[in-house]
Amino acid sequence: EAGVTQSPxxxxxxxxxxxxxxxxxxxxxxxxxxxxQALGLGLQFLLWYDEGxxxxxxxxxxxxxxxxxxxxxSELNVNALELEDSALYLCASRGQGPDYxxxxxxxxxxxxx
Amino acid sequence: SxxxxxDPQALSIQEGENATMNCSYKTSINNLxxxxxxxxxxxxxxxxxxxxxxxxxxxxxxxxxDTSKKSSSLLITASRAADTxxxxxxxxxxxGNKLTFGGGTRVLVKP
Numbered sequence: 001e002a003g004v005t006q007s008p009x010x011x012x013x014x015x016x017x018x019x020x021x022x023x024x025x026x027x028x029x030x031x032x033x034x035x036x037q038a039l040g041l042g043l044q045f046l047l048w049y050d051e052g053x054x055x056x057x058x059x060x061x062x063x064x065x066x067x068x069x070x071x072x073x074s075e076l077n078v079n080a081l082e083l084e085d086s087a088l089y090l091c092a093s094r095g096q097g098p099d100y101x102x103x104x105x106x107x108x109x110x111x112x113x
Numbered sequence: 114s115x116x117x118x119x120d121p122q123a124l125s126i127q128e129g130e131n132a133t134m135n136c137s138y139k140t141s142i143n144n145l146x147x148x149x150x151x152x153x154x155x156x157x158x159x160x161x162x163x164x165x166x167x168x169x170x171x172x173x174x175x176x177x178x179d180t181s182k183k184s185s186s187l188l189i190t191a192s193r194a195a196d197t198x199x200x201x202x203x204x205x206x207x208x209g210n211k212l213t214f215g216g217g218t219r220v221l222v223k224p
Contacts, residue, residue, distance in 0.1 A: 004155075033211060037153075043201065043214040056211055088153060092212075101146050101158030102212060109153075 002026070006091050006105035013081050013112050021076040021108045025093030031055075032074040033094070033102065034066060038087035046089075049074055078110075086112045119202060119215040127223050132189040134218040136202030137182075143205045145178055146212065147187050150199045159187075159200075192222045 005024045013019050025032050034046040045058040049068035063079040072093075078085055088109050092102040120135045138145070144163045148156040162169045162178045162185070169176045175188040189196055199219050203212040 035214075042216045043156075043203075045211045045213065048211050058211075090155060092156075101148075101161050102156075103158065104148075104155040106155040107153075 004091055004093050004103050004105035006089075006108050008108060009106065010109045011111070013110065015081055015083060015112055017081050018077065018079045019081060019110060021078075021089050021091075021110070022073065023076070023091030023093075023105060024073045025091075026095070026103055029093035029095055029103075030072050031094045032068055032072065033092045034074070034076050035090045035092070036060075036087045037090060037107075038084070041087075043090070047076065081112045083112050086110060119200075119218045121218060122216065123219045123221070125221045125223065126192055128192060128194055130192055130222075132192050132196070132220055132222070134187050134200055134220070136185045136187070136215050138185075138202075138204045138213075138215075139183065140204075140206060142180075143207055145176075145185050146203045146205065147174075147176060147185075148201045148203060148214075150201065150217070151197075156201065189220075192220075194222050194224045196220060197222045 007022045031050040033048050036044045036046055047066050048056040052068050066076045068074045088107045090104050090107045092104045094102045118137050126132050142164050144161050146161045147159040150156045160171045160176050162176050173190045178185045199217045201217045202215045
């Protein structure tokens with residue numbers, strides 16, 4: 001069974017640009033979560049999608065947005081990039097039921113210069 | 114904001130020794146989970162303990178949960194060099210909602 005896949009693995013963008021990160025959950029998982037791990041700030045919750053709907057959003061500005069497609073894959077979009085957006089962006093999916101842990105992808109390392 | 118705080122922030126031990134790290138959290142939870150992260154890559158789920166459980170084992174891992182003190186501990190027995198990683202606790206207030214992570218404990222196991 002394939003795990004959670006994220007693309008790209010690394011990218012470098014210039015301040016002010018826009019970026020799209022992609023995530024494919026484990027087959028059968030309908031929930032996708034996005035987290036930001038910036039140096040010194042720990043793992044911060046960004047967005048939760050389930051069945052194509054945004055279910056919850058972390059304390060991030062509106063220039064962080066996303067969507068979930070009918071096949072449950074997801075995109076995270078960040079507009080007007082700022083230097084402090086440099087971070088590892090992690091996507092996770094989760095199976096149904098209360099006793100399932102989350103399966104994380106390997107992340108996308110975004111560097112804003 | 115971080116739900117939990119982990120203690121210690123860093124831990125250095127010899128191979129074969131046990132490693133213990135603690136996690137405290139602030140609000141009521143549905144479950145608490147522990148994850149491992151190697152070299153700033155993806156997180157690996159280690160173990161989940163429900164709010165009505167007090168102790169759980171998985172291989173060389175032992176997790177305890179004290180909901181009255183809002184704290185948990187992770188014990189890794191007979192540590193190996195491959196256990197070198199950052200370990201995070203994460204709380205789930207309502208199953209499937211979102212995880213809130215602690216700041217993590219960096220563990221170095223010296224051969």
